[in-house]
Amino acid sequence: MEIEILDARNSKVITKCNVQSSTTIKDLKSSVYAANKKLNVHRQSFKLEVKGKTLKDSDTIESLNLRNGSKLYVKDLGPQIGWSTVFLCEYAGPLVVYLWVYTRPWLFYGDTSSSAEISQTAHIAAACYTLHYAKRLLETIFVHRFSHATMPMRNLFKNCIYYWGFTAYVAYHVNHPLFTSPSTAQVYASLAAFLLCELGNFSIHINLRNLRPPGTSVRKIPMSDSNPLTALFNFVSCPNYTYEFGAWLSFSIMTQCLPAFLFAAAGMYQMTMWAIGKHKNYKKEFKEYPKQRKAIIPFLL
Template identity: 60%
Template structure:
């Protein structure tokens, strides 16, 4: 039940962000994209295993689930904080571009080390979900998501580095000090 609640919360948050937070200049993420076969297919596959009568609870029981739940909640909050920060980078209708910087919000401090902390937090949420459920299909979904988000983060990192001469050298694409 907890896994279902977390999974549902994640995608409800994503839909709400798509509608109310994100500003898309080229229609890159219309609402219809949220219903693509990738998300629906994996959701059905994950739900099958997590809700199967033979599902085995995590090895360390409630302790494992509770720590993973806390990590999941922190990563979701971090992801939301980054999306708000990115939305506020440019004023409504402004054409000026600047790269994101940390704010007073502690979740944005990850900008010191990575170009795309929204992806870092997203991967963290799915890693914690994998730990919470201890389910191989969830881990596979997490791995595939990580690969795709790494590709996007590296592209954004390269674009920031090319566009801004004063872009911080310490920043990596998605994983602090590593990648």
């Protein structure tokens, strides 16, 4: 049978495809690319209606109940960039920015030759920031397996502005000559919590990596393993976000710095939105999904 592929912007026909019931959206993307070389497979978003929901690559003609003469719409997602490239840029920036501000450059503080020495807390904070983003970079290279090869290029600029900008804001205050450190007990208790959350976050990322065989987009119900730090899967769908927020909350308490609290709050808001979306998708996709789980905060949210 034959179906029409239309441009979602103007409803003009891009191509007509002879398909079988087993033909997938992924197959159709290749057909569209053959008809229009500007639309590589990563720029395409297929929909049943112009403003409808994006279809999965694994959806078939049969599963979508398409018939001879049916229409599908393709939206051009614009220039794309690899997920790993975006992650490397948005994580390398904070590492460089924070460590640069940590040296108290003239551009930020003027002449600091007669200022107080950098406090022990500021040294610890710099080490924590370095650990976090170095971990992120290494995870991007060696751990993460992305279900999608690319994302819109505009996300590179948006994400970098967010991470780099907040880093400069936090670093300026923590490394300021007038920075006042909280008590030693508060600093070291928060440091311990930060390190535990970082280790927990890493443990969850390793667990999620092991769910997806290399080169596939297989999805399974994430479950805890022999690592006790993955037991948080028994309570929430996205424990990596839970640990991430815990790390930044600990960093904020350790430095007792308002910009750090604002960064933690902004991150928690965004991660909560992501977690709720993923939680809903898990429940919709897997009928046997654990009912006791929440999205990001055990027993609450």
